[in-house]
Amino acid sequence: MSHTPVNHPARPIYRAIGGLVGLYFVVFGVLGIIASAGNDILAQDDTKVLGQGTNLGFSLLSVLLGAVILVGVVIGRNLDVAINQWLAYALMVLGLAELAFLHTDANIFNFSIVTDMVVLTLALVLLMAGMYGKVGSDDEHEAWQKARLVL
Template identity: 65%
Template sequence: MAHNPVNHPARPIYRAIGGLTGGYLVVFGALGVIGTAGNDFFAQDDTLVLGQGANLAYSLVALVTGALIVLGTVLGRNIDVQINKILAYGYMVLSLAALAFLQTEANVLNFSVATVIVAMVIGMVLLMAAMYGKVGSEEEQKAWHEARLLL
């Protein structure tokens, strides 16, 4: 049995937080596409969007992932939980990889230290939303609660 709660009382709040995170990524991506228009796709310059380094490639990544998160939040039915979980791990891996390649030519998404921090926070917030947003039947909730009492 998973350690994540089923039908957590604050589930709507966590779902809203996940949706707001997706909304932020959509806004960042849209502003990034506008702000980096005319630059190379993988430009490595000093372009900043909302205080973060960005280029057209990362702006599109943020726009697409944000739209997926918002779509999952609107659909619900644990689809948002799965999307948030997968994208949370993806954002954490992306931020750690970007941190490793920050001052090299391999920094193809034009990350800055601020972008790395924001990407890691986004990953952690999405993971939190995924962990507490699961919806289940009353039987699943009772089984989860009884398993917690045995520990």
């Protein structure tokens, strides 16, 4: 993708932002596991963590997503870019699906509107981190500079 920046000057900051998103998912998931211990995996009750509705299933998924993001950030080498972009798209799909099913029995992850807003916001932040964190050679950077200056 010629429109994706290569060797952006702020890429360490974007990488750190991606790591913070991963850390948030891990912390949220661990707190959710503690709060929903003893409940069914896909329980639809009033369990809330950090003001967001959750259940054991979404808490486990959050820990998994956060761990994958953090592993990608630690490894780097554009693996973090791919992970951040793909998980951002997946989180957008999840957030929109849960928004559609918010007040129905199909709300399997016990989302509240606050949970949905947080997931969609974190998906956009993760996508931004993925878009600006790409590392490449000097030739790739030069090609990107030339491509972005063409109108």
